[in-house]
Amino acid sequence: MKKVKEANEVAELFISLDKKASETSRIRNTVRNAHIRYIRKQPMELINEYAGLMQCKVCGQKHLADMKPNSNGRFYRGAWQCLNGCKI
Numbered sequence: 001m002k003k004v005k006e007a008n009e010v011a012e013l014f015i016s017l018d019k020k021a022s023e024t025s026r027i028r029n030t031v032r033n034a035h036i037r038y039i040r041k042q043p044m045e046l047i048n049e050y051a052g053l054m055q056c057k058v059c060g061q062k063h064l065a066d067m068k069p070n071s072n073g074r075f076y077r078g079a080w081q082c083l084n085g086c087k088i
Contacts, residue, residue, distance in 0.1 A: 042080035043088050049073060058086035 044054040044065075052065040052075065065079035 039080065041088060043082045043086045044080045052079075054079070056082040056084070056086050057088065058082065059084055 043057050045057050047053045047055050047062070052067050053062060054065050055062045059082065061082065061084060063083055065075045068074050068076055
């Protein structure tokens with residue numbers, strides 16, 4: 001009887017962990033999709049992700065954007081705007 005009770009507790013634990021994992025992945029996908037939508041609205045296109053080279057989709061001007069330190073390739077605020085002020 002005790003082993004059955006322990007097995008049920010373990011099963012409930014795995015079920016709760018599975019629910020938590022699916023919720024976390026749903027949140028992560030929502031954030032990722034919002035970031036992709038934000039990038040599509042910006043006039044700058046990332047040409048070289050390692051150097052930070054960007055080109056405007058409207059006027060074609062290129063510039064090097066500064067990356068945030070220790071951020072896995074994220075850029076500072078304003079890096080996705082064209083220097084000439086172009087809008088999409």
